[in-house]
Amino acid sequence: MKKIVCLGGGYGNLRIIQKLLPKLPKDYSITLIDRNPYQGVKTEYYALAAGTKSEKEVRVQFPKNDAVELLFGKVTHIDLSGKFITLEDENIHYDYLVIGLGCIDKYHEIPGAEAHTYGIQTLNDSRETFNAIGALKPNASVGIVGAGLSGIEIASELREARSDLKIKLFDRGDRILPMYPVRLSNYVKTWFTDNDVEIIPYSNIVKVEPHKVYNNEDSHDLDICIWTAGVQPVEVVRNLPVEFGVGGRVVLNQYHQIPDYEDAFVVGDCAALTHAPSAQVAESQGEQIADVLQILMKGDPLPETMPDIKLKGVLGSLGSKEGFAYLKERTVTGRIARMLKSGVLWMYKLGGK
Ligand SMILES: Cc1cc2nc3c(=O)[nH]c(=O)nc-3n(C[C@H](O)[C@H](O)[C@H](O)COP(=O)(O)OP(=O)(O)OC[C@H]3O[C@@H](n4cnc5c(N)ncnc54)[C@H](O)[C@@H]3O)c2cc1C
Incomplete structure (x- = not known):
C-alpha cells in the first residue's frame, strides 16, 4: 500500500483529502496528522478569544473514511531526503507528503513582543487570550497591534463582548485595509469611531513591556496587548533545508512541489504563493494539489502549465451584525456582508463548500 501523508488538518489539507477520496486508487491510503483530534476553524479564533463563541463552535470533525488513517500528535521533524516525518517519537514514511501546518505569530524581533502579548493564531493561543480577557477588570485597556483582517475582527468582536473596555487598535498605515477601496476603509473606520474603538494610525511598535507598549515616540499603558502584526510558518517548516520566499514561506514549483523533492508538496500558509495567505488561497491551492496527485498516481504526464489560483474576494466581520466584503x-x-460571512462558515461546517 502506498501512502499519502498530510501534515496538518487545516483548510488546505482537508480540501485535498475531500477532493482525493472519491477517486483514490485502491493501492493508496491517506494518513492525516494533526496535533488536535479535530480541525480548529482558524478563521473564527477571534470569536473564541473574545468569548462570543465556545470552543465547540470552532471545531470541525475530521473525515471518517476507511482510506484515511488519523494520527494525533506533534510533528517534530520532516526528512525530505529520507521520505519520513517524525510524529513525537515515531518515524512515519511516505510516498507523497503534503505539508499544511499553517503559521504562527511573527514578532519582527521587537523586544518584549513575544513575551508580553497574547495571540489568536493557534487554538491554544486563542484559549489563553480568552482567559486573559475574561480576567480583565471593568474599564481595563486592551491594545491590539496590527489592523489587518484578524486585528479588525478581534477588535470589533471584543467591543461587542465587552462594552466597558478601552480598546486601542494600532494600525501601521494611514488608512485601515489600504489594499481595498477607500469606501471599504471608511466604512470600517466609521464603525470603529461609532463604537468607541480608538484607531492609532502610522503605528510602529518598537518595544513591549508588561502592561505597556512603545509606539514611535509614545508609550501606552495597557492591561493586555494582543498581537496580530504578522505571521510566519511553524518552526518545523522553517527548519526545512529548502528555499524560502516572502514571509519565510517555502518556494515551490508550479505544481506546488518542493523543487528537488517532488514527492513533497506544501499547501496553505506555509507556501510562497503570489496571493497573501488565507483560507481561501489554501483551499484553491489544495484543489490544484489534489489534481496533480491524481495525475501522478495514474502515472500520466503533468500539464505544461497550471492555471492561476482564482479567488472570490474577502469577507470580514465587525461584530455579529455588521461586516464588509x-x-x-x-x-x-x-448586514448583508455579515450574513455572507456567516453563510460561508455554515457551509464549511456542513462540509458543503
Ligand atoms: C483570526 C483570523 C481570522 C481569519 N479570517 C480569515 C478569513 O475570513 N478568510 C480567509 O480566507 N482566511 C482567514 N484567516 C486566515 C486563515 O485562517 C489561514 O490562512 C488558513 O487557516 C491557513 O490554512 P492552512 O491549511 O495553511 O493551515 P491551518 O488552517 O492553520 O491548519 C494548520 C494545522 O496544522 C496543525 N499543526 C501545526 N503545527 C503542527 C505540528 N507541529 N504538529 C501537528 N499539527 C500541527 C494545526 O493544529 C492546524 O490544524 C484568518 C486567520 C485568523 C487568525
Whole structure:
C-alpha cells in the first residue's frame, strides 16, 4: 500500500483529502496528522478569544473514511531526503507528503513582543487570550497591534463582548485595509469611531513591556496587548533545508512541489504563493494539489502549465451584525456582508463548500 501523508488538518489539507477520496486508487491510503483530534476553524479564533463563541463552535470533525488513517500528535521533524516525518517519537514514511501546518505569530524581533502579548493564531493561543480577557477588570485597556483582517475582527468582536473596555487598535498605515477601496476603509473606520474603538494610525511598535507598549515616540499603558502584526510558518517548516520566499514561506514549483523533492508538496500558509495567505488561497491551492496527485498516481504526464489560483474576494466581520466584503471588485458593507460571512462558515461546517 502506498501512502499519502498530510501534515496538518487545516483548510488546505482537508480540501485535498475531500477532493482525493472519491477517486483514490485502491493501492493508496491517506494518513492525516494533526496535533488536535479535530480541525480548529482558524478563521473564527477571534470569536473564541473574545468569548462570543465556545470552543465547540470552532471545531470541525475530521473525515471518517476507511482510506484515511488519523494520527494525533506533534510533528517534530520532516526528512525530505529520507521520505519520513517524525510524529513525537515515531518515524512515519511516505510516498507523497503534503505539508499544511499553517503559521504562527511573527514578532519582527521587537523586544518584549513575544513575551508580553497574547495571540489568536493557534487554538491554544486563542484559549489563553480568552482567559486573559475574561480576567480583565471593568474599564481595563486592551491594545491590539496590527489592523489587518484578524486585528479588525478581534477588535470589533471584543467591543461587542465587552462594552466597558478601552480598546486601542494600532494600525501601521494611514488608512485601515489600504489594499481595498477607500469606501471599504471608511466604512470600517466609521464603525470603529461609532463604537468607541480608538484607531492609532502610522503605528510602529518598537518595544513591549508588561502592561505597556512603545509606539514611535509614545508609550501606552495597557492591561493586555494582543498581537496580530504578522505571521510566519511553524518552526518545523522553517527548519526545512529548502528555499524560502516572502514571509519565510517555502518556494515551490508550479505544481506546488518542493523543487528537488517532488514527492513533497506544501499547501496553505506555509507556501510562497503570489496571493497573501488565507483560507481561501489554501483551499484553491489544495484543489490544484489534489489534481496533480491524481495525475501522478495514474502515472500520466503533468500539464505544461497550471492555471492561476482564482479567488472570490474577502469577507470580514465587525461584530455579529455588521461586516464588509470585497467581491468581484465590488464593495459590500453592513448586514448583508455579515450574513455572507456567516453563510460561508455554515457551509464549511456542513462540509458543503
Ligand atoms: C483570526 C483570523 C481570522 C481569519 N479570517 C480569515 C478569513 O475570513 N478568510 C480567509 O480566507 N482566511 C482567514 N484567516 C486566515 C486563515 O485562517 C489561514 O490562512 C488558513 O487557516 C491557513 O490554512 P492552512 O491549511 O495553511 O493551515 P491551518 O488552517 O492553520 O491548519 C494548520 C494545522 O496544522 C496543525 N499543526 C501545526 N503545527 C503542527 C505540528 N507541529 N504538529 C501537528 N499539527 C500541527 C494545526 O493544529 C492546524 O490544524 C484568518 C486567520 C485568523 C487568525
